[in-house]
Amino acid sequence: MGLPIVRSVAELRAQVRLWRGAGDRIGLVPTMGALHEGHLSLVRAARGRADRVIVTLFVNPRQFNSAEDLRLYPRSEAEDAARLETEGVDLLFAPGVEAMYPEGFSTTVSVKGVSEGLCGAHRPGHFDGVATVVAKLFLQSQADIAVFGEKDYQQLAVIRRMAQDLDIPIEIIGASTVRAADGLALSSRNARLSPEGRSRAVALITALTAAADQLTGGAEAEPILAAARRSILEGGFGEVEYLELRDAADLAPVQRVDRSAARLLVAAWIDGVRLIDNVPVWPGPEA
Ligand SMILES: Nc1ncnc2c1ncn2[C@@H]1O[C@H](COP(=O)(O)OP(=O)(O)OP(=O)(O)O)[C@@H](O)[C@H]1O
């Protein structure tokens, strides 16, 4: 029969009404397309928890702080739809910009606290764009659950806060990061790396995991982070935008991991491509 693709909120709502009437539980997987195994892992997580799965594909201009990044963002809707059909997805919602932001659109959802620093500091307006579009997708789909990747860890924290603050009745599921065989986190932007950049990009996760091991149990973060930063640059990255240790729940800065779980987060540039990644850091067995 093929995967139904709808482009208007009215069509989406009509389908959701039928499913809700039948008592189905609805799962949502928001994406910007150019799908890879990371996205498909979110789809599988949603399928395990819901009767119907909606994937959304919308390259959201409001979350791009660089026109060049928006222009270069990979787009492959036909291939994406074919992969989603194989995964047994029930509906692809792929609206155009005018359907999401019609003439006169004037609202911004802005989340303080967790959206500050890290990517928030380096991509001005990015999380306002994410929070606004995700709030719309939640309300348009009326889904019961939504799945997001931990690869975009700060984004996940922003979305959890936004849904809680706005009393949107949806359960947010965080799914662990899917990696290539060498450890690089899968990302749509990896497609923009040269073959040499791609093979050197592994320096990011190598440095993160080494630093996380040393931080486990409460060692002072500063010298460990400085060494990790050096090894990322020596590994072939041109710039480390940030490398920070934060509390895993509220993303407050952390000097050492001696009480609760933390997260080590990085953004770095290689080949003119900005890659992000993060790993957990645990207080250790004696904490
Ligand atoms: N490697 C991955 N493992 C698990 N989830 C992922 C992975 N990469 C992306 N996701 C998740 O997929 C969803 C859609 O992300 P998106 O379409 O931006 O893909 P992406 O690969 O992160 O692209 P990019 O970072 O280049 O924009 C988000 O919830 C994101 O966290």
Ligand SMILES: CC(C)(CO)[C@@H](O)C(=O)[O-]
């Ligand atoms: C959540 C999201 C689909 C909102 O546009 C996007 O930020 C993404 O792909 O991670």
Ligand code: BAL
């Ligand atoms: N994966 C998060 C979306 C973005 O980079 O804009």
